[in-house]
Amino acid sequence: MLRRGPRPRLLRYLAYLGPGLVAANAGNDAGGIATYSSIGASYGYSLLWALVLITISLALVQEMAARMGAVTGKGFSELVREQFGVRVTAFLMLTLLVANGGLIVSEFVGIGAAAELFGVSHYIVVPMMALLVWWLVTRGSYERVEKVFLALTLVFFAYPVAAILAHPDWLTVGKQLVSPSVRLSANYLTLFIAMVGTTITPYMQLYIQSATAEKGADTSPKEAKVDAYSGAIFSDVIAGFIIVATGATLFVAHERIETAADAARALQPLAGRYAGIIFGIGLFGASMLAAAVLPLATSYTVTEAFGFEKGVSRTFREAPVFLGLFTFLIFLGAVLAILPGINVIRLLVFTQVLNGLVLPIVLVSILRLASDPAVMGSHRNGPIYNAVAWVTVVGVAVLSSAYLVMTVLSWW
Amino acid sequence: MFFLSQVLGRPIRDMHGERIATVRDLIVRIDDKPYPTVTGLVARQGRRQFFIKASQISSLDESGAELSTTRLNLERFSRRENEVLLSKHVLDRQLIDVDGRRVIRVNDLQLAPSPSGYRVIAVDVSPHGLLRRLGVRRLGTPGPLLDWADVEYFASDAPAVRLKVSHERLSRLHPTDIARLVESVSYQKGAEILESLDVETAADAMEEVSDERQASLVGGMDEERAADIIERMAPDDAADLLADLDEEKQRDLLRLMEAEASLDVEELLAYPEDSAGGLMTPNYVPALPNMTVEQAIEHARALPYEPELVYYFYVVDSLEEEQPVLLGIASLRDMIFAGLSRRMDEVMTREFYHASSETSSDEVARVIGEYNLLALPVLSEDGRLLGIVTVDDVMERLLPVPWRQRLPRLFR
Numbered sequence: 001m002l003r004r005g006p007r008p009r010l011l012r013y014l015a016y017l018g019p020g021l022v023a024a025n026a027g028n029d030a031g032g033i034a035t036y037s038s039i040g041a042s043y044g045y046s047l048l049w050a051l052v053l054i055t056i057s058l059a060l061v062q063e064m065a066a067r068m069g070a071v072t073g074k075g076f077s078e079l080v081r082e083q084f085g086v087r088v089t090a091f092l093m094l095t096l097l098v099a100n101g102g103l104i105v106s107e108f109v110g111i112g113a114a115a116e117l118f119g120v121s122h123y124i125v126v127p128m129m130a131l132l133v134w135w136l137v138t139r140g141s142y143e144r145v146e147k148v149f150l151a152l153t154l155v156f157f158a159y160p161v162a163a164i165l166a167h168p169d170w171l172t173v174g175k176q177l178v179s180p181s182v183r184l185s186a187n188y189l190t191l192f193i194a195m196v197g198t199t200i201t202p203y204m205q206l207y208i209q210s211a212t213a214e215k216g217a218d219t220s221p222k223e224a225k226v227d228a229y230s231g232a233i234f235s236d237v238i239a240g241f242i243i244v245a246t247g248a249t250l251f252v253a254h255e256r257i258e259t260a261a262d263a264a265r266a267l268q269p270l271a272g273r274y275a276g277i278i279f280g281i282g283l284f285g286a287s288m289l290a291a292a293v294l295p296l297a298t299s300y301t302v303t304e305a306f307g308f309e310k311g312v313s314r315t316f317r318e319a320p321v322f323l324g325l326f327t328f329l330i331f332l333g334a335v336l337a338i339l340p341g342i343n344v345i346r347l348l349v350f351t352q353v354l355n356g357l358v359l360p361i362v363l364v365s366i367l368r369l370a371s372d373p374a375v376m377g378s379h380r381n382g383p384i385y386n387a388v389a390w391v392t393v394v395g396v397a398v399l400s401s402a403y404l405v406m407t408v409l410s411w412w
Numbered sequence: 413m414f415f416l417s418q419v420l421g422r423p424i425r426d427m428h429g430e431r432i433a434t435v436r437d438l439i440v441r442i443d444d445k446p447y448p449t450v451t452g453l454v455a456r457q458g459r460r461q462f463f464i465k466a467s468q469i470s471s472l473d474e475s476g477a478e479l480s481t482t483r484l485n486l487e488r489f490s491r492r493e494n495e496v497l498l499s500k501h502v503l504d505r506q507l508i509d510v511d512g513r514r515v516i517r518v519n520d521l522q523l524a525p526s527p528s529g530y531r532v533i534a535v536d537v538s539p540h541g542l543l544r545r546l547g548v549r550r551l552g553t554p555g556p557l558l559d560w561a562d563v564e565y566f567a568s569d570a571p572a573v574r575l576k577v578s579h580e581r582l583s584r585l586h587p588t589d590i591a592r593l594v595e596s597v598s599y600q601k602g603a604e605i606l607e608s609l610d611v612e613t614a615a616d617a618m619e620e621v622s623d624e625r626q627a628s629l630v631g632g633m634d635e636e637r638a639a640d641i642i643e644r645m646a647p648d649d650a651a652d653l654l655a656d657l658d659e660e661k662q663r664d665l666l667r668l669m670e671a672e673a674s675l676d677v678e679e680l681l682a683y684p685e686d687s688a689g690g691l692m693t694p695n696y697v698p699a700l701p702n703m704t705v706e707q708a709i710e711h712a713r714a715l716p717y718e719p720e721l722v723y724y725f726y727v728v729d730s731l732e733e734e735q736p737v738l739l740g741i742a743s744l745r746d747m748i749f750a751g752l753s754r755r756m757d758e759v760m761t762r763e764f765y766h767a768s769s770e771t772s773s774d775e776v777a778r779v780i781g782e783y784n785l786l787a788l789p790v791l792s793e794d795g796r797l798l799g800i801v802t803v804d805d806v807m808e809r810l811l812p813v814p815w816r817q818r819l820p821r822l823f824r
Contacts, residue, residue, distance in 0.1 A: 072598065072600075073598030073599045073600050073628075073632075074598050075600070081504050081517070082504050082505055082569075084543075085503075086504065086519075086542060086545040086546060087505060087546060090542075090546060213598065252426070304543060306517070306539075307516060307517030307519065307537060
């Protein structure tokens with residue numbers, strides 16, 4: 001009788017694979033690809049073991065954020081405001097604003113780098129794309145175009161294929177995955193922490209929590225877990241293949257990565273002389289995707305925390321703070337990305353420092369909220385889970401403080 | 413008059429002016445009176461917290477609290493029914509601004525003395541309030557405040573307290589506005605709003621809520637109550653809602669619903685969602701060919717259900733049969749101009765457009781739009797009347813989709 005009725009099980013499970021997958025894969029953006037490529041080129045496979053640990057941490061953190069969304073139906077900034085008050089909220093939002101602002105700059109740098117791969121000046125492309133992103137989002141045609149950008153990033157699936165075609169020594173790859181090795185060099189540590197920073201970015205947690213909350217009681221905490229875990233694993237498998245692909249080509253050939261064109265050479269075993277084009281397409285798609293979503297998510301989070309009118313369906317008169325912030329972030333990102341005289345690499349490094357610093361703050365807030373019975377009831381973290389999560393937080397915090405100290409020292 | 417943020421953390425002095433503790437929080441009673449009265453305060457002395465009754469407070473303002481006694485009853489604080497803590501449960505939380513038809517966040521609260529004690533009189537939602545909380549002192553004149561009598565508090569913000577909050581004032585709003593409020597808060601709060609309204613209003617509002625949200629709202633609601641609401645929704649809307657739930661939930665709700673309503677809905681569930689069968693409602697106005705116009709109207713008045721559309725009378729061969737043969741349709745206009753004593757078979761038109769249960773909803777929309785109809789009958793192959801599709805159910809397909817509704821829900 002109930003012919004229409006419930007959707008088939010498999011389809012339902014696929015539907016859960018939403019926010020987690022999107023959030024975690026946002027880590028494979030311009031900054032992410034640059035970092036993974038540099039790691040592969042500089043150290044071969046020797047940091048793969050760290051990626052395994054980072055993946056476990058990412059899965060844990062994403063799961064907590066998703067569970068909070070599913071249980072409370074509230075976004076991160078909403079919970080922070082209600083539980084920690086105005087001062088903590090203001091501090092957290094300010095740091096998030098600056099950290100995400102830096103990320104937005106790096107996305108426009110990515111767009112510019114992709115343009116240069118095609119031989120077009122980034123002075124032309126970056127302002128044009130900034131206008132396009134602003135126009136698409138505020139005019140509401142973004143959703144249709146989003147799929148195009150998402151489709152463009154699919155070319156990064158070329159990495160697993162390229163990795164296999166490069167005939168890496170799989171035995172070494174396997175060994176490096178499970179055997180931790182640490183080198184005490186500044187560059188090694190810097191890349192290590194950059195990898196943590198780019199793989200676990202605070203805005204991923206904001207995104208997954210809001211998106212899961214939006215789905216409401218439809219998502220049980222168990223389903224949120226499936227989503228968060230699979231998202232983390234999937235995106236880091238791609239990251240791993242980027243490292244292997246560059247490790248098997250650039251590292252073996254003792255070549256360093258200075259530009260996007262260098263990084264693209266990791267795809268040569270697959271694409272030959274089209275490697276640059278393939279890489280450029282992917283970089284462009286990933287950067288455009290993030291250049292739209294990041295300003296949107298940032299403005300949304302900040303205005304939500306302070307109770308201003310929000311949403312892209314509002315007019316400037318109705319939601320001046322939200323739309324003003326959104327416009328400002330895109331403008332600033334595009335301008336800083338092409339301003340002559342600004343050291344882009346220094347700026348990107350600074351961005352990662354900021355994200356690394358914000359991360360422990362956000363993680364501690366998430367942990368405190370997720371283990372608070374008043375917020376989470378019976379779904380709060382258990383003692384073992386909490387212990388593992390705290391180890392992660394402390395580990396990340398120590399690493400990012402070390403990174404900060406090193407960065408500051410290197411300025412002298 | 414003073415603000416809550418100005419009292420918190422201020423000293424509490426006894427009748428000799430000696431500082432004995434600081435103000436930790438204020439306790440108010442929320443009941444059917446328009447303004448909540450302060451029933452006491454939570455004091456903090458070192459690490460200890462204790463309770464001071466309102467009757468012992470002689471004055472309360474920006475400079476702190478002054479007591480009318482030196483004897484302190486150091487009893488531990490325990491909340492009584494209908495009591496909430498202003499700082500813990502109201503500040504930074506969401507309220508409904510009934511007249512503004514929006515959800516707001518509390519930046520600060522204004523209190524004032526009255527003959528019956530101190531009362532909360534207004535809510536500050538302005539940036540002024542935020543800055544005051546952040547410790548910015550010189551602010552000039554505060555922005556306009558919201559009268560507490562015009563806002564509604566969410567009981568779910570004070571869990572563990574048995575709080576009876578009626579959202580009766582919301583019933584004044586249009587169901588579409590209620591639906592918009594329900595969608596702009598977490599699904600638990602949305603469920604709270606719907607549960608507190610009378611069933612009729614709740615059903616009307618639920619019909620206006622987006623499909624994705626409906627499922628999570630029902631998930632957050634008491635099942636009995638959810639069944640009551642679904643029962644009173646138009647059967648076609650109810651079928652759409654139930655179709656989005658999982659099998660178990662669907663069966664439970666159908667079992668809890670009244671037999672008649674659940675049968676109607678179950679029948680509709682058998683048709684695909686975007687066909688005439690999925691859109692139609694069995695609640696039309698039937699009449700017999702030998703009835704006079706007057707008798708037909710009398711009969712319509714006595715129908716056990718509320719017809720969705722009264723403009724068309726469907727003349728059928730039998731009133732007993734579930735699926736009678738449709739002989740003709742009489743519009744109210746025909747009936748009014750024909751006069752009360754004419755027989756229905758003289759008034760009705762035998763030529764009418766109709767759909768079959770498999771007709772696509774786009775086709776139904778096209779016919780309704782092209783021939784300016786208000787409803788289209790759905791007939792089985794042997795000419796039996798299964799139900800009617802009303803124009804409001806295909807309206808969305810007739811209008812160009814406004815861009816606002818195409819946006820991803822998360823940022824709308």
